[in-house]
Amino acid sequence: MKYIGTGMTSLTNRQLAAGKGTFVADYKPEGMLHMAVLRSPYASARIRSIDTKAAEQMPGVVYVITGQEVAANMNPIFEAYDTAAMGAKGVKWYALVPERVRFVGECVAAVVAEDKWTARAAADAIEVDYEELQPVTDPEKAMEPGAPLVEPEWGDNILVTRDFRSGDPDKAFAEADGTISGVVKQHRYTGAAIEPRAYLANYDPYQDLLTFHASTQNPHPMRVFLAETLGIPETSIRVIQPHVGGGFGLKIPTFQEEPLLAYLARKLQRPIRFVAERTEDLLAGGHAREERLYYEVAYKKDGTVTGLRAKVIADVGAPSALCGWGQSFVTSYCIPTCYKIPNNRVQLFSVVTNKCPWNAYRGYGKEAASFMMDRIMDNVARETGLDRAEVRLRNYIQPHEFPYSQVSGAMLDSGDYPKALRKVLDMIDYENFPAMQAAARKEGRYLGIGIGQELTPEGCSMPRSTLLGGWDGCTVRVNPSGQVTILTGVTSPGSGNETAIAQIVADELGVSIDHIKVIQGDTDTCPYGLGNYSSRSIIMGGSAAKVAANELREKMLKVASKLLEVAPDDVDAEDDKFFLKGAPTRFVTFKEVASTVYRDCHGKAAFDVEPGLEATRYFKHPNVYHQPDTQGRFSSYPSWPNQAVAIIVEVDPETGKFKIVRYCAVHDSGVVINPLLAEANLHGGFVQGIGGAAFEHLVYDESGQLLTTTFMDYTCPTAVDVPSFEVAHQETPSPFTPLGTKGVGESGVTGPLGGLCSAIENALADRNVRLTELPLTPSRVWEAISAAQGGNR
Known part of the structure; x- marks a missing residue:
């Protein structure tokens, strides 16, 4: 392989770095x-009435629309998940709410004007008479009898529940040497892409064609959602994804503004643009995370965990058509992550509240499961007096046990967790850290070391979902001059997957990557595909590209062999040549073979092959199980990357502030196509993980008002807040993909959660500090120190 495994800068770097x-x-x-x-x-609140007169009379205003018109002329927004297939409750969510609002920021009315300032002023001039209702903002209070109902027709505030069981937990607890119990709390936060949500809708009545430019991750599913919501054919819509300034899951459709803009463009027959302000994205652009995970653990004196009871209570916000609520399912589905625990009960309660709905965000619930398991392993180590690494090593699923089925039915494809942990401990010099820690303490410095373990399943595939499927498509086309065009169903939010796909095709065809062009994000030119989410671009899109390119390779090898007058099995391809194995000086060029197929299809070399060099192929992942009655399990994630991290921090016990001194990670995503871009994605994940662990927090008051609506209040880490990262790769190939790939896009966000808690506690081990809730702000760490000392400072 010339390109696979080679670090290359992204094919789009030059254009984007030049600001073009x-x-x-x-x-x-x-x-x-x-x-x-x-x-x-x-x-x-209920909407009693809406008065739009003042807005309509403002100069420059073209149109004003309310929920009554939307409900009369549009369908409810099409669901990303099929809630019925998941046993969940659904909701009719319109592009503008006609009668009742359920969270601050929900769309009530809209204005179209000649400029954005007039549109904003006119929208603010609309007068709405509300009947304010009692909100519910705490998930456990929302579960209580008599709680205010977010959706009155439901009868309660539970969107979905799950109850996974294996073995005999009661017996495990009865026979345990010891038990522990506790709770970990993950707060509400979200992604902060440099580009907010943005759309441009333009309708051509003569072609009956709506062209919808969108900063989205999923053009083809978006086309379906728009068509279903507007009640028009998919063939009347073209979705184009231009460059995207970050996605992280939060640009997965469908938001209210998307079908609303499309409807208005068709109605007014003029192009209309909407670009969200940062405050709008923080208010209504999708939230994530907020979960409470209660646990009970049974263990033996040697650190073996024999039983686990876990209860996940997730605050998913108001129900919507977005796919975010599925994060709560994924949290419960992943438990107990990397560990072999024979007796389990895992319960899930997905609870709706009067907050912004969840949408997808990098990690998608997997991070909460790993965070809880990190805290459990550290606590078992503390109770048994064993080393934290030793407890993990004793409980890991072993490499020879894969594929391995967890309590939820999840089928883990491959891994070598012990090897990754040992490698990262060697990187950070774990064995000699106590001496380093003691020396620092003599200087009045508090150093601590922590371990984080993440398991990040990828390639989500849900039953009957338009959006979430374990497959994708790719077209590979060679023109008569020998240049290659790749058209993919997957898209890039700036992650560089187009480069890795080009590398795969370049190796398969034996052609220079300089002769390859990749096209993504256009529903009229690219094969139908599901876009970008769940690190699927290389797992699904890269696999489809390899299969399609292989079809062309076999065809071209057949023609080349006749030109060389040898058997096809005796020919190989590399460096733009087809050559005789063992005699590389005897060759024909890639261009000659392509030219022969197109220009001499009736000649001796190409008469028995079909004219043209174009193949469209789809890859369907085999490690997906949607038929529990016949397959014995339900498993929606086919690929299971993992990572071990080790972190050294320095803590100031007087203020609760800490800084990261070293951050080491060993990541396993199977076969790595492009190590440079894989590490770039990991670095971004580390920073987002640190941001979630210690900085970012969406804070609501009891009345459901969001208090963190700008970057003044919603703080994100900057370059000065994060260390240099030390990364090593471990390749444990997946047995289910053509190249053994697993995916890397979501990795990195999880390790900091448990790793930083572990490191801070270790730095203050003599004070018996316990950290159970994020974010690790200085005030929260200080409060934990104070609580450990009985409140005496």
Whole structure:
């Protein structure tokens, strides 16, 4: 392999670094209008009436729309998940709410105007008479009898439940040498892409064609969602994804503004653009995470965990058509992650509240499961007096036990968790850290070392879902001059997957990557695919590209062998040549073979092959199980990357502040196509993980008002807040993909959660500090120190 395994900069780097990328906000078609949205100021309220007269009379205003028109002319927004297939409760969610608002920021009315300032002023001039209702903002209070109902027709606030069981937990607890119990709390936070949500809709009535430019991750599913919501054929919609300034799951459709903009463009027959403000994205652009995980653990004196009871209570916000609530299912589905625990009961309660709905965010619930298991392993080590690494090593699933089925039915494909942990401990010099820690303590410095273990299943595939499927497609095309065009169903939010796909095809065809062009994100030109989420681009899209390229390779080898007058099995391809194995100086060029197929199809070399060099192939992952009655399990994630991290911190016990001194990681995503881009993705994941562990927090008050609506309040880490990262790769190939790939896009966000808690506790081991709740702000760490000392400072 010439390209696979080689670090290469992204094919888009030069264009983007020069500032020549094209984003939605760069499109300015003639006659373009602007849309602004009026959002609910209440977490729960009925809409008595809406007065739009003042807005309609403002100069420059073209149109004003309310939920009554939307409900009369549009369908409810099409669901990303099929809630019925998941045994969950659904909701009719319109592009503008017609009667009742359920969270601050929900879309109530909209204005279209000649410029965005007029649109914003007119939207603010709309007068809405609300009847404010009692909101519910705490998930456990929402579960109580008599709690205010987010959806009155449901009868309660439970969206979905699960109860996974294996073995005999009661017996395990009865026979245990010891038990522990506790809770870990993960707070509410979200992604902060440099580019907010942005869309441009343009309707051509003569072609009956709506062209929808979107900063989205999923053009083809978006086309379906728009068509279903508007009640028009998919063939009347073209979705184009230009460059995207970050996605992280939060640009997965469908938001209210998307079908609303499409409807208005068709109605007014003029191009209309909407670009969200940062406050709008923080209010209504999708939230994530907020979960409480209660646990009870049974263990033996040697550190073996024999039983686990876990209860996950997830605050998924108001129900919507977005796919975010599925994160709560994934949390319960992943437990007990990397560990072989024979007796389990895992319960899930996905609870709706009057907060912004969850949408997908990097990690998608997997991080909470690993965070809880990190805290459990550290606590078992503390209770038994064993080393934290020793307890993990004793409980890991072993390499020879894969594929391995967990309590939820999840089928883990491959891994070598002990090897990764030992490697990262060697990297950070774990064995000699106590001496380093003691020396620092003599200087009045508090150093601590922590371990984090993440398991990040990828390639999500859910039953009957338009969006989430374990497959994707790719077209590979060779022209008569020998250049290669790849058209993929997967897309890139800036992650560089187009480069890795080009590397796969280059190796398969034996052609220089300089002769390859990759096209993504256009529903009229690319094969149908599901886009970018769950680190699927290489797992699914890369596999489809390899299969399609292999089809062309076999065809071209057949033609080349006749030109060389040898058997096809005696020919290989590399460096733009087809050559005789063992005699590379005897060759024909890639261009000659392509030219022969197109220009001499009736000649001796190509008469028995079909003219043209184009193949469209789809790859369907075999490690997905959607038929529990016949297959014996339900498993929605086919690929299971993992990572071990070791972190050294320095803590100031007087203030609770800490800094990261070293951060080491060993990541296993199977066969790595491009180590440079894999590490770039990991670095981004580390920073987001550190941000979630210690900085970012979406804070609501009891009335459901979001208090962190700007970057002044919602703080993100900067370059000065994070260390240099030391990364090593471990390759444990997946047995289920053509190249053994697993995916790397979501990795990195999980390790800091448990790793930083572990390191801070270790730094303050003599004070018996316990950290159970995120984020690890200085005040929270200080409070934990104070609590450990009985409140005496």
